[in-house]
Each structure stands twice: as structure tokens, then as C-alpha cells.
Amino acid sequence: MTQSFIDLANVSLQYGGGTIALDHTDLRIDKGDFVALVGPSGCGKSTILKLVGGLLTPTSGAVIVGGREAGSPGSRIHNPHAPCVRIGLAFQNPTMLPWLTIRENVMIPLKIVEPFRSDYARKKKGEFAERAEALLAQVGLKGFGDKRPWQLSGGMLQRASLCRALVHEPQLLLLDEPFGALDQFTREELWAIMQDLWITKRPTVLLVTHDLRESAYLANRICVMSSRPGRILEDRPVEFARPRTLESSYAPEFATLVQELRMRIAHARTDSDAQEAAADAVAHAVADAAATPAATPAVTTPRRVA
Numbered sequence: 001m002t003q004s005f006i007d008l009a010n011v012s013l014q015y016g017g018g019t020i021a022l023d024h025t026d027l028r029i030d031k032g033d034f035v036a037l038v039g040p041s042g043c044g045k046s047t048i049l050k051l052v053g054g055l056l057t058p059t060s061g062a063v064i065v066g067g068r069e070a071g072s073p074g075s076r077i078h079n080p081h082a083p084c085v086r087i088g089l090a091f092q093n094p095t096m097l098p099w100l101t102i103r104e105n106v107m108i109p110l111k112i113v114e115p116f117r118s119d120y121a122r123k124k125k126g127e128f129a130e131r132a133e134a135l136l137a138q139v140g141l142k143g144f145g146d147k148r149p150w151q152l153s154g155g156m157l158q159r160a161s162l163c164r165a166l167v168h169e170p171q172l173l174l175l176d177e178p179f180g181a182l183d184q185f186t187r188e189e190l191w192a193i194m195q196d197l198w199i200t201k202r203p204t205v206l207l208v209t210h211d212l213r214e215s216a217y218l219a220n221r222i223c224v225m226s227s228r229p230g231r232i233l234e235d236r237p238v239e240f241a242r243p244r245t246l247e248s249s250y251a252p253e254f255a256t257l258v259q260e261l262r263m264r265i266a267h268a269r270t271d272s273d274a275q276e277a278a279a280d281a282v283a284h285a286v287a288d289a290a291a292t293p294a295a296t297p298a299v300t301t302p303r304r305v306a
């Protein structure tokens with residue numbers, strides 16, 4: 001079997017406090033694909049993103065990105081010939097350094113990530129500033145490069161944060177609800193910008209979102225997760241022609257897809273509530289039985305039933 005660009009194989013992740021976020025999860029993503037992760041709150045979507053970004057290490061299983069174990073540039077190399085993958089990150093609340101201009105904030109990855117880092121230190125600062133300006137113009141922030149973060153609105157900051165995620169030409173873009181805090185109009189505007197950036201630069205994108213319209217507008221594949229511990233319940237291809245438009249997002253086939261996803265997630269949540277209630281009921285029954293004197297008949301009816 002050929003190796004995918006991203007490969008989560010039989011991955012489990014237990015946090016320090018004991019929470020099992022993922023349990024034997026598999027996910028494969030090809031280079032250049034745009035995949036959305038959706039599912040009930042707390043099912044482990046962000047955990048997958050952090051594993052792929054190398055910010056977490058799996059408790060068991062393997063996370064391979066571009067032929068290397070995620071987050072291990074050195075010793076634990078899966079394929080010794082695979083170059084390091086450049087990653088861009090954008091989250092729900094863009095954090096900008098307040099003492100830098102917007103342009104300087106966008107340029108931060110160029111100061112840190114090779115091969116740009118050496119050039120930045122040598123002589124290319126002016127060239128890189130032009131690159132940042134070009135990206136800012138592409139997202140509608142032409143002329144705002146000299147402003148400070150506190151002079152921009154939330155939507156403008158989010159656009160700048162997309163520029164920062166893309167400025168070092170990442171092969172992989174990890175987006176964790178990047179449009180979640182924005183009003184509907186700004187959000188839809190940014191979908192179009194995001195689609196445009198993806199079409200022109202073609203990074204592999206993994207997007208975590210609660211917005212099912214957003215996932216259907218942007219992604220080529222939508223992976224629906226079960227409740228925690230998360231697994232991929234369903235892997236849906238999205239075959240609408242590109243570039244997609246807001247008008248096309250009101251077409252019947254689009255609405256049907258969104259409705260089917262909604263139902264799938266609702267079922268996943270209900271299943272999990274029922275499981276939790278059953279576990280609760282068993283726990284209560286066991287506690288009651290333990291507290292009951294031997295002469296009294298044991299309690300067999302759970303106190304709380306789903």
C-alpha cells in the first residue's frame with residue numbers, strides 16, 4: 001500500500017488526567033487534499049490536529065506526516081530520505097504580538113522556519129516584506145501592513161493570521177475553527193478567500209470545524225467523528241465543482257449533504273448520551289448494592305435510566 005501524506009494508524013491518546021480522547025483511530029490524507037473533521041464537542045478533533053502538528057505524541061499507534069513521525073525531526077525517522085514538512089497553523093483566536101506591525105507579525109514564520117530563516121538573517125528581509133504584502137493584499141488587507149494588531153477588527157486579524165499561516169509556503173495547513181469567532185458575513189467572505197488560497201497554493205489542509213456548511217463549502221472530504229473517544233465514523237467525499245460560490249452553497253444537493261452530516265452527528269451524540277446514562281446507571285446500582293445491608297434484597301433497578 002502506498003504511503004499517504006498524513007497517516008494516523010491505530011492511534012490512541014490518553015491525556016494526563018486520564019481522559020481517553022482517541023481510541024484506535026485511523027485517518028489517511030493524500031497530499032494536496034482538503035479534509036474537514038467534524039463531530040460532537042469534545043470528540044477529539046483538536047487532539048488529532050495537535051497530533052498531526054507534532055504538539056502531542058500518541059499513547060499508542062503512529063502518526064506519520066510526509067514520511068516522518070510527526071514532531072520528530074531527528075531521531076525517530078520513519079523514512080530517512082523524507083524532508084521536513086513545513087506546517088502552517090491558524091486557530092480560532094489569532095494571537096498577534098502587539099509590539100509588531102501586522103506585516104512583521106505575518107513575517108514571523110520566515111524568521112523561524114528554514115530555509116527562510118538563514119535568508120532572513122542575511123539579506124532578504126525586503127523581499128520577504130513584499131511577500132507578506134502580496135498575501136495581505138490577497139486577503140483584502142492591502143495598506144494595513146503598517147498597522148498594529150489593536151488597530152484591526154477581529155475579522156481583519158483572522159485574515160492576517162491566515163497570511164501568517166501561509167507566508168512560509170507550508171505543505172500542510174492545520175486550521176482549528178479559524179472562522180469560529182467571526183460573524184456570518186465575514187466568515188463566508190473568508191471561506192472564499194481560503195478556497196482561493198488553497199486553489200492557488202495547494203497545501204494539504206486539515207480543518208476542524210463545527211460549521212457543517214463551512215465543511216461542505218471548503219473540503220474535498222468530510223470525516224465525521226464519533227463521541228469521545230473519537231474514531232472516524234464516516235468519510236464523505238465532497239464532489240461539488242470548484243470554485244464553489246455562496247450561491248452554490250444554497251443548492252439542494254448542498255443542503256442535503258449538510259442535513260445528512262447534521263443527522264449523523266446528532267446520532268453520534270445520542271449514542272454517547274445513552275452509553276453515558278447506562279454507565280451511570282450501572283455505577284449507581286453497584287454503589288447502592290454495596291451500601292445495602294446483606295439481609296435486604298439487592299437493588300437491581302438502576303436509579304437513572306436513559
Ligand SMILES: Nc1ncnc2c1ncn2[C@@H]1O[C@H](COP(=O)(O)OP(=O)(O)OP(=O)(O)O)[C@@H](O)[C@H]1O
Binds near residue numbers: 041043228
Ligand atoms: N490537555 C488536556 N488535558 C486533559 N484533557 C484534555 C486536554 N485537551 C483536551 N482534553 C479532553 O480530551 C477530549 C477531546 O478534546 P478535543 O479538544 O480534542 O475535542 P474537540 O472535538 O476538538 O472539542 P471541541 O469541538 O469542543 O473543540 C475532551 O474531553 C477534552 O476535555
